[in-house]
Amino acid sequence: xxxNEFEDxxxxxxxxxxxxxxxxxxxxxxxxxxxxxxxxxxxMLDLSAExxxxxxxxxxxTVFDRLADKLTKEQFFDINDQRDLYTMRGIxxxxxxxYSDNDFKGAKEIFLILHHTANDETLSKxxxxxxxxxxxxxxxxxxxxxxxxxxxxNDSETYGFFLTNFKPSVEGFxxxxxxxxxxxxxxxxxxxxxx
Numbered sequence: 001x002x003x004n005e006f007e008d009x010x011x012x013x014x015x016x017x018x019x020x021x022x023x024x025x026x027x028x029x030x031x032x033x034x035x036x037x038x039x040x041x042x043x044m045l046d047l048s049a050e051x052x053x054x055x056x057x058x059x060x061x062t063v064f065d066r067l068a069d070k071l072t073k074e075q076f077f078d079i080n081d082q083r084d085l086y087t088m089r090g091i092x093x094x095x096x097x098x099y100s101d102n103d104f105k106g107a108k109e110i111f112l113i114l115h116h117t118a119n120d121e122t123l124s125k126x127x128x129x130x131x132x133x134x135x136x137x138x139x140x141x142x143x144x145x146x147x148x149x150x151x152x153x154n155d156s157e158t159y160g161f162f163l164t165n166f167k168p169s170v171e172g173f174x175x176x177x178x179x180x181x182x183x184x185x186x187x188x189x190x191x192x193x194x195x
Contacts, residue, residue, distance in 0.1 A: 010045045023055060030062045032086045063090030067113070076119030079158055088118060089161040095130070100140040108134035112188045126164040132177040135184040147173060 009015050019041060026034030039055045066087045070077060077084040095110030108131055115127035133143040144150065149165040174181070 006045050010047075027058045030065070032059065032062050032066070032090065033082050035059050035062065036086050036089070059090050060094060063087050063094070067091060067117070070117060077117050079118065079120040079123060085158065085161075088114060088123070092162055096140075099130075099134055099143075102139070104134045104137045108184055112184060116188055122159065122164055123162060126159075126162060126166075128181065129166055129170050129174060130163070131184050132174060132181040135180040136177050 019038060022034065023038040025031070026038055035055060035058055039052065039059065042052055042055060066083075077088050079085055079088070091110060091114055095107050095114065098110060099107035111127045111130040111134060115124050115131060118124045118127070129147055130143075133147065138146075144163075147166050147170050148163050149167050152165050154160065154162070154164045
């Protein structure tokens, strides 16, 4: 879509009314996929920060409710289930947000949760460099510049929301940070045994 097409949609009262109704219905139903569809549309239309924040807050609340439910039932997220995929997207985005705000401990814990709850080897494995980087307090920008293969992102429908492709330098980094990673994984084991 061209930017003028977005502007036309933004100025179309019928479209905006329908978007509002879709948002209301998705929030009421705790429909994580529907809420993300509204958020992604709102971002493309460059709607107000207040509106984006309101939708994102609802997403996070739903995501962490679903996470609590999975943990209580000792279930994994199934990446092939759209609701689970979008729930993991929400958890991951929150982890990235924390990481970029230099909340290394919070980010590490969120990446550990994803590593543990994702019933998917690619995603679970991709969390390891995230955990090691946050645990060793590597700045987010350095993590992206030094480790993430931004030239070859994983654009698949399944993994497009996550950083899963890394540069060859990640191997040396993981060896160098093995102690920090092991310590973080032990924290997870401790938490699991306390349940």
